Amino acid sequence: MELAFLFEKLILVTVLFVLTLSIAAYSTWLERKVAAWLQDRVGPNRAGIFGLLQPLADGGKMFFKEEIIPSGSNKWLFIAGPSLALLVSFLGTAVIPFGQNIELFGKTVPLQVTDINVGILYIFGVVSLGVYGIMIGGWASNNKYSLMGAVRGASQNISYEIAMGLSIIALLLVTNTLSFKEIAEQQHSWHWNVIYQPLGFLIFIICAFAETNRVPFDLPECETELIGGYNTEYSAFKMGAYMFAEYINMFVSSAVMAVLYFGGYNYPGMDAVNSLLGPTWGPVIGVAVMFIKIIAFIFFFMWVRWTIPRFRYDQLMDLGWKILIPLAIANIVITAIVITVVDKL
Amino acid sequence: MLMESLSGRRKVLEQKPMNFWERIYLPAIFKGMGITFMHMFKKKETIRYPEEEREFSENWRGMHSLKRDEDGRERCTACGLCALSCPAEAITMISAEREKGEEHLYREEKYAAVYEINMLRCIFCGLCEEACPKEAIYLDGPIVPADYLRKDFIYGKDKLVEMPIDELEALKGAKV
Numbered sequence: 001m002e003l004a005f006l007f008e009k010l011i012l013v014t015v016l017f018v019l020t021l022s023i024a025a026y027s028t029w030l031e032r033k034v035a036a037w038l039q040d041r042v043g044p045n046r047a048g049i050f051g052l053l054q055p056l057a058d059g060g061k062m063f064f065k066e067e068i069i070p071s072g073s074n075k076w077l078f079i080a081g082p083s084l085a086l087l088v089s090f091l092g093t094a095v096i097p098f099g100q101n102i103e104l105f106g107k108t109v110p111l112q113v114t115d116i117n118v119g120i121l122y123i124f125g126v127v128s129l130g131v132y133g134i135m136i137g138g139w140a141s142n143n144k145y146s147l148m149g150a151v152r153g154a155s156q157n158i159s160y161e162i163a164m165g166l167s168i169i170a171l172l173l174v175t176n177t178l179s180f181k182e183i184a185e186q187q188h189s190w191h192w193n194v195i196y197q198p199l200g201f202l203i204f205i206i207c208a209f210a211e212t213n214r215v216p217f218d219l220p221e222c223e224t225e226l227i228g229g230y231n232t233e234y235s236a237f238k239m240g241a242y243m244f245a246e247y248i249n250m251f252v253s254s255a256v257m258a259v260l261y262f263g264g265y266n267y268p269g270m271d272a273v274n275s276l277l278g279p280t281w282g283p284v285i286g287v288a289v290m291f292i293k294i295i296a297f298i299f300f301f302m303w304v305r306w307t308i309p310r311f312r313y314d315q316l317m318d319l320g321w322k323i324l325i326p327l328a329i330a331n332i333v334i335t336a337i338v339i340t341v342v343d344k345l
Numbered sequence: 346m347l348m349e350s351l352s353g354r355r356k357v358l359e360q361k362p363m364n365f366w367e368r369i370y371l372p373a374i375f376k377g378m379g380i381t382f383m384h385m386f387k388k389k390e391t392i393r394y395p396e397e398e399r400e401f402s403e404n405w406r407g408m409h410s411l412k413r414d415e416d417g418r419e420r421c422t423a424c425g426l427c428a429l430s431c432p433a434e435a436i437t438m439i440s441a442e443r444e445k446g447e448e449h450l451y452r453e454e455k456y457a458a459v460y461e462i463n464m465l466r467c468i469f470c471g472l473c474e475e476a477c478p479k480e481a482i483y484l485d486g487p488i489v490p491a492d493y494l495r496k497d498f499i500y501g502k503d504k505l506v507e508m509p510i511d512e513l514e515a516l517k518g519a520k521v
Contacts, residue, residue, distance in 0.1 A: 038381045042391040307381040308374055323369070 012113055016093055024247040025055035027298055031247075034302040062240035070141065070233050077140035082234065082241035085133025089245040091126045092252035095119040097181045099265045099287035103279035111287065112181060119180040120168060123256055124161075127211055130249060131157040134213075134220055137242070138230035149229030152313065153220030156210055159320035160217075164207035166328035167200040170335045171260060184264035189271065192263040199331045201261045203324055208253045210320070213246060215305040222310055254297035258290060265290040406469045408486030409462055411506040414452050419506060420481035421460065422453035427473035427482055435466035436473060453479070460505060464489045464498040 029044065029051065036043030044051030069078055099111035116122055131153055138150020174196050175183050187193055194201045210217040221229035231242045258264055265286035274282035311319065366372050392399050401407070412420050423440035441458035443451045450456075467489075474483050492498055 037385045040384055040387050040390050042389050042393070045393070303378060303381065304374075307377045319370075 008107075008109060009113065012109075012111070013094075016098075016113060017090070020090060020093055020248055020251060023251050023294075023298075024244055025059070027247040027250060028058060028243070029054050030298065031302050031305075034299065035306050038303070038306045059240070062237050065236040067236040067238065068233075070143070072142040073233065074140040074142070077136050078233075079238070081133050081137025081140055082238040082245070083133075084136060085130060085245040086241045086248075088126055088129045088133060089248040089252065091129075092123055092249075093255065095122050095180050096252070096255045096259060097184045097264060098255075098290055100274075100283040102283040110181075111283065115179060115181040118178045120172070120178045120260075123252075124165065124168075127249075127253075128157065128161055130211075130245070133242070133245065134230045137234065138220075141230070141233035143233050145226045145228070145232045146230050149220045149222075149226050149232070153213065153230060156213075156217060156219060156316060156320075159317060160207040160210035160324070163203055163320060163324035163328045164211065166325065166332060167197075167203040167207065168260075170200045170328070170331045171197050171204075173332070173335050173339055180259055184259050184266065187263040187266050189266055190263075190268040192261065192266070194261040197261065197331075197335070199327065200335075201257075203328050203331065204261065205257060206319075206324060208257060209301070209304065210316075212249045212253055212301070214250065214301055216308040216311050217316060218310060219313060219316060250298055250301050251294065254294045254301070255290075257297055258293040262293050264293075406471045406484035408464075408489050409467075409473070409482055409484050409500075409505055410486050411457075411460065411502065412481050412483060413507050413509065416449070416452075417509050418448075418450060418452040419456060420452050420479045421457045422455050422479055422481070423457035423460075424455075424478065426476040426478065430472045430476035431467075432470060432472060433466045433468045435463045435468075437461050457502070460502050462500050462505065464500055465495065 032054070033043040033051070035041075044054045047053040047057045069075055094113040095116060097110070097112040097115070101108050101110050103109075134153040135150045138146040138148075138153070141147070171193060172178065174193060175186055177183060177186075183193070209215075213220050219229075220226075221231060223229075226232070231239055234242060265283070267286070267289045270282075270286065273285055276282075277285065414420050423438050425438065425440075428434075428436040428438060437459075438457045438461070439459040440455050443454050443456055469484060471484050489498075
């Protein structure tokens, strides 16, 4: 029994790991394609059909480039930075439920690595660790631009984590649980949380952009002012690790948004589909729906990137502290009042 | 005090403080995203180069070709005027005298035994074709292709001289 359990989890972790890697790799391809489409271009189309081998070519390039460790840098921290960024970005997927319990070979298998009852706190902890990769890398480079990028990354993440946490508190008032699995189950069929928490979702998605360092909040790595920001001194695979970590973060935050606000694997009419297809193929459709939602969010991240210019640093801080945090607090108060009134009626 | 506008085109911009909707950025962001989204369905401007080619203009100057006359003889007489006129010093040649029995190969009594153009030096100005008294050189070819080594950019007669007429006919016959 124990062995079977370990084996099941091992398979799940491996599948998830490979899936995360390939989604991150193909995000780089999609990013270039989306950029091209939005700019009336075609995008990469030389490596394989539709340029589908482009991520492999990029990865190969990253591996075979010369790896430079600047002489003035702190060597261990310089290596630790990208390693930490990559490691931490993988941890987030552990608590995300990708589907309902599925019947496989006469066994009920949950499509979630672990359903800890403080899943949201776990995700928060892991995501806020992500900024250490940037800070350590920027500090260890011993370069003014890198340091500026790292400082910006740290201050931005701290400011936006507050608003993000506050928007989550309002969501928790609605859901009454911190477990991702239960939150996903509560949003059965069309009862998605975004209907009850539209403002909370708006705040959350803005903060998600800031947490993943995506445009319009990509101040830690703005090419124009900081020559690449915290990764100025990085080359070859360490540079690739930072880039990869960014795309994995994007995948994780898309998954979190899909589960918390857009019903995860739930979709209208899922009961009918489940009774039609049975306990094995029904959840598979749910997993497909989950991934459609995740990819839609990833596309949204990219769409925004190729539309909006970067915020100025003071605008970023104004938006975070003077607008988003008061809005999030107001959201909590309104949600609490509405819940109390509805309960009393 | 503001100066009088001499051109009459001066505009005084009013810097109004942003109103509420402008301050929360979101309406402008959604409008911009709508615009970029519509661009996904527009016709792409890209020309996939090696497969597709942009149409060249009438007076496009590309790779040189050394011409033959109506009997298939090389027109060049190796006078060197093209090399002299070349501002980039891209052309060199070695002349030779026509032997008996070579009348079907070369039109004039003197011909270019070696004729080389360095495509890395050439600026495609067309002064050589203007200088040529025998109408032997024209820049009517395609784009000079890329290559890996400098020496491969020095084009000799094997690449420059027009195909003999009978071979050209044979090629056309094969295509039809």
